[in-house]
Amino acid sequence: MAQEAPQAWRKVKEEQSHILHGSKQKHDAAGKVLDRWAIMSREEEIITLQQFLRFGETKSIVELMAIQEKEGQAVAVPSSKTDSDIRTFIESNNRTRSPSLLAHLENSNPSSIHHFENIPNSLAFLLPFQYINPVSAPLLGLPPNGLLLEQPGLRLREPSLSTQNEYNESSESEVSPTPYKNDQTPNRNALTSITNVEPKTEPACVSPIQNSAPVSDLTKTEHPKSSFRIHRMRRMGSASRKGRVFCNACGKTFYDKGTLKIHYNAVHLKIKHRCTIEGCNMVFSSLRSRNRHSANPNPRLHMPMLRNNRDKDLIRGTSGAATPVIASTKSNLALTSPGRPPMGFTTPPLDPVLQNPLPSQLVFSGLKTVQPVPPFYRSLLTPGEMVSPPTSLPTSPIIPTSGTIEQHPPPPSEPIVPAVMMATHEPSADLAPKKKPRKSSMPVKIEKEIIDTADEFDDEDDDPNDGGAVVNDMSHDNHCHSQEEMSPGMSVKDFSKHNRTRCISRTEIRRADSMTSEDQEPERDYENESESSEPKLGEESMEGDEHIHSEVSEKILMNSERPDENHSEPSHQDIIKVKEEFTDPTYDMFYMSQYGLYNGGGASMAALHESFTSSLNYGSPQKFSPEGDLCSSPDPKICYVCKKSFKSSYSVKLHYRNVHLKEMHVCTVAGCNAAFPSRRSRDRNRNLRMERTIGPGHRDSLHLRRYNQ
DNA sequence: GTAGGACGAAATCGGTTCCT
DNA sequence: AGGAACCGATTTCGTCCTAC
Numbered sequence: 001m002a003q004e005a006p007q008a009w010r011k012v013k014e015e016q017s018h019i020l021h022g023s024k025q026k027h028d029a030a031g032k033v034l035d036r037w038a039i040m041s042r043e044e045e046i047i048t049l050q051q052f053l054r055f056g057e058t059k060s061i062v063e064l065m066a067i068q069e070k071e072g073q074a075v076a077v078p079s080s081k082t083d084s085d086i087r088t089f090i091e092s093n094n095r096t097r098s099p100s101l102l103a104h105l106e107n108s109n110p111s112s113i114h115h116f117e118n119i120p121n122s123l124a125f126l127l128p129f130q131y132i133n134p135v136s137a138p139l140l141g142l143p144p145n146g147l148l149l150e151q152p153g154l155r156l157r158e159p160s161l162s163t164q165n166e167y168n169e170s171s172e173s174e175v176s177p178t179p180y181k182n183d184q185t186p187n188r189n190a191l192t193s194i195t196n197v198e199p200k201t202e203p204a205c206v207s208p209i210q211n212s213a214p215v216s217d218l219t220k221t222e223h224p225k226s227s228f229r230i231h232r233m234r235r236m237g238s239a240s241r242k243g244r245v246f247c248n249a250c251g252k253t254f255y256d257k258g259t260l261k262i263h264y265n266a267v268h269l270k271i272k273h274r275c276t277i278e279g280c281n282m283v284f285s286s287l288r289s290r291n292r293h294s295a296n297p298n299p300r301l302h303m304p305m306l307r308n309n310r311d312k313d314l315i316r317g318t319s320g321a322a323t324p325v326i327a328s329t330k331s332n333l334a335l336t337s338p339g340r341p342p343m344g345f346t347t348p349p350l351d352p353v354l355q356n357p358l359p360s361q362l363v364f365s366g367l368k369t370v371q372p373v374p375p376f377y378r379s380l381l382t383p384g385e386m387v388s389p390p391t392s393l394p395t396s397p398i399i400p401t402s403g404t405i406e407q408h409p410p411p412p413s414e415p416i417v418p419a420v421m422m423a424t425h426e427p428s429a430d431l432a433p434k435k436k437p438r439k440s441s442m443p444v445k446i447e448k449e450i451i452d453t454a455d456e457f458d459d460e461d462d463d464p465n466d467g468g469a470v471v472n473d474m475s476h477d478n479h480c481h482s483q484e485e486m487s488p489g490m491s492v493k494d495f496s497k498h499n500r501t502r503c504i505s506r507t508e509i510r511r512a513d514s515m516t517s518e519d520q521e522p523e524r525d526y527e528n529e530s531e532s533s534e535p536k537l538g539e540e541s542m543e544g545d546e547h548i549h550s551e552v553s554e555k556i557l558m559n560s561e562r563p564d565e566n567h568s569e570p571s572h573q574d575i576i577k578v579k580e581e582f583t584d585p586t587y588d589m590f591y592m593s594q595y596g597l598y599n600g601g602g603a604s605m606a607a608l609h610e611s612f613t614s615s616l617n618y619g620s621p622q623k624f625s626p627e628g629d630l631c632s633s634p635d636p637k638i639c640y641v642c643k644k645s646f647k648s649s650y651s652v653k654l655h656y657r658n659v660h661l662k663e664m665h666v667c668t669v670a671g672c673n674a675a676f677p678s679r680r681s682r683d684r685n686r687n688l689r690m691e692r693t694i695g696p697g698h699r700d701s702l703h704l705r706r707y708n709q
Numbered sequence: 710g711t712a713g714g715a716c717g718a719a720a721t722c723g724g725t726t727c728c729t
Numbered sequence: 730a731g732g733a734a735c736c737g738a739t740t741t742c743g744t745c746c747t748a749c
Contacts, residue, residue: 284743288745289741289744292741293742
């Protein structure tokens with residue numbers, strides 16, 4: 001159903017241009033004001049008006065139209081009948097939002113079915129979430145199989161529902177474009193048809209009196225039972241397929257009873273399934289989604305407050321999809337399951353709207369299926385917490401928590417996070433375990449000053465912390481070694497050691513370490529999980545790791561042994577080398593190995609290895625030499641890398657530089673080493689970050705934080 | 710009844726291009 | 730330089746459907 005919303009929204013947006021200029025005026029293509037919809041069919045107008053009611057931006061238009069209808073002001077050809085219809089429709093749909101318009105509605109049947117369910121084509125599923133199907137509410141707790149057609153016990157209530165549905169179907173079926181074209185009478189008013197069938201087409205079922213009555217009254221209208229079935233068959237279409245069942249609440253058909261149950265539990269009963277990962281408060285409407293989510297090794301997924309804005313938006317706006325349960329704080333209700341260890345972090349709600357404590361009965365008592373609950377809200381970290389020191393980092397779901405509800409910043413001697421590593425964390429280092437960056441979307445953090453000598457590598461090599469054993473001891477590396485000892489960093493160093501013709505600065509090495517360390521921490525968590533839950537994978541990972549590193553050494557050694565065949569311009573050499581460095585696939589692969597290794601799972605190692613190997617081949621000096629190598633191409637107008645042809649050799653040069661060489665644009669913010677493939681991207685990110693920055697003091701940290709991933 | 714593969718849709722985000 | 734629009738990559742979730 002979520003798929004329909006964007007379409008509806010698009011429709012709204014499309015129609016807004018025709019309506020926002022005047023509440024009742026329409027414009028043709030030439031801009032002339034029309035007295036009626038010119039481009040919309042009647043059903044489209046109905047739907048459009050329905051959609052208008054969905055959004056505050058346009059709802060007022062419909063309301064205004066209704067008022068005007070009522071007052072007979074702006075209606076080109078007012079209809080005596082539609083007046084009450086419009087009001088009924090609007091008032092019914094703004095029952096909770098426009099009290100001033102609801103006076104007469106108090107007299108309506110309280111058991112009336114939501115008017116939106118009268119929307120043709122079952123557009124009720126387009127309703128915003130606040131429009132919870134009132135039918136389902138009384139059915140809460142009823143077994144979903146009670147909705148099966150074959151359930152005789154429910155026949156008693158079926159007529160009402162069916163009547164409603166079939167009534168809509170009648171309306172829907174009758175509001176066909178064909179009769180419409182001939183129905184361009186002044187009395188035409190789409191609002192009439194929103195809640196009522198066209199009198200012309202349903203004279204036997206809907207009288208003008210009924211039209212003006214609340215829709216709920218329509219449910220009392222008697223329909224021949226055969227008509228129900230006909231309409232049902234027509235509506236369900238595939239529902240007649242053997243073995244399929246359909247949900248009486250929404251009319252959807254499903255493959256079998258089990259599917260229907262899932263649907264009913266998810267959609268109508270709002271039963272949620274909570275993620276089985278400890279500390280993860282995500283809940284899902286379907287077991288399938290829950291299981292898939294729980295099986296997702298991405299630790300970020302299981303840390304609610306670290307999820308992306310998209311999810312936050314979802315939570316703010318809806319109760320649907322996967323939503324995390326409000327995490328408990330010490331002073332608030334414990335919403336986490338009693339049976340599961342609480343989250344190792346406190347997450348007071350950020351949005352006051354979300355701070356309404358859920359009733360205690362909403363507490364998840366079970367890990368699996370939970371009782372129907374209202375929309376879940378993810379508790380968000382306060383800005384202050386967002387910049388909390390790493391020690392207050394919420395433990396990864398994988399890492400066993402202390403078992404206490406509250407989590408205070410662990411003592412400096414936190415065994416899990418080495419003190420050295422913590423000290424090396426960037427200020428305001430991103431506490432969130434970042435997902436694996438999307439392909440080519442990860443700005444490469446480069447060092448602005450890349451002039452250094454190989455002697456520093458010697459110094460680096462002499463670093464007592466720089467133990468080659470780290471490479472062979474991933475497990476220990478995860479827990480006990482300092483950042484400098486991180487194998488990836490060590491790999492970089494190793495790489496540097498074997499590739500001294502490249503001017504890699506020590507600071508860059510340091511940057512690489514910092515980059516990996518921050519990113520590794522959560523990833524290492526996952527690896528821990530892998531090792532704990534799936535020792536086999538962990539072993540494979542380690543083996544693969546060793547393999548990778550050996551491969552790295554070999555390949556790098558091979559590369560280093562090749563003569564440097566470029567750099568005809570010494571003055572440009574440094575720059576070129578910088579570019580070469582951070583676009584070097586070996587460098588990328590080191591970075592990738594971070595994820596490959598720390599995303600754990602030997603399953604990824606094969607692919608990683610393959611990718612690594614191929615990348616290394618790709619990254620042979622021949623290909624990653626600067627522009628000079630372009631001349632090595634047989635055709636100067638053809639990029640030898642991607643074989644694309646260009647108009648001129650200069651275009652090739654530009655292409656090569658922009659695409660293959662990836663000349664990066666370093667962030668201009670002081671202290672930010674992020675680099676972007678384009679100036680536009682750099683500036684945009686910079687501006688975005690500026691906007692998000694609370695204060696000047698956070699600016700750099702934000703920059704540092706983001707691209708140190 | 711449950712688990713899981715497959716598919717589509719939605720959302721986010723970075724890169725690119727166009728325009729002012 | 731920067732806003733806006735567009736595009737593609739990626740991730741995640743809901744649903745359908747099948748297999749056990």
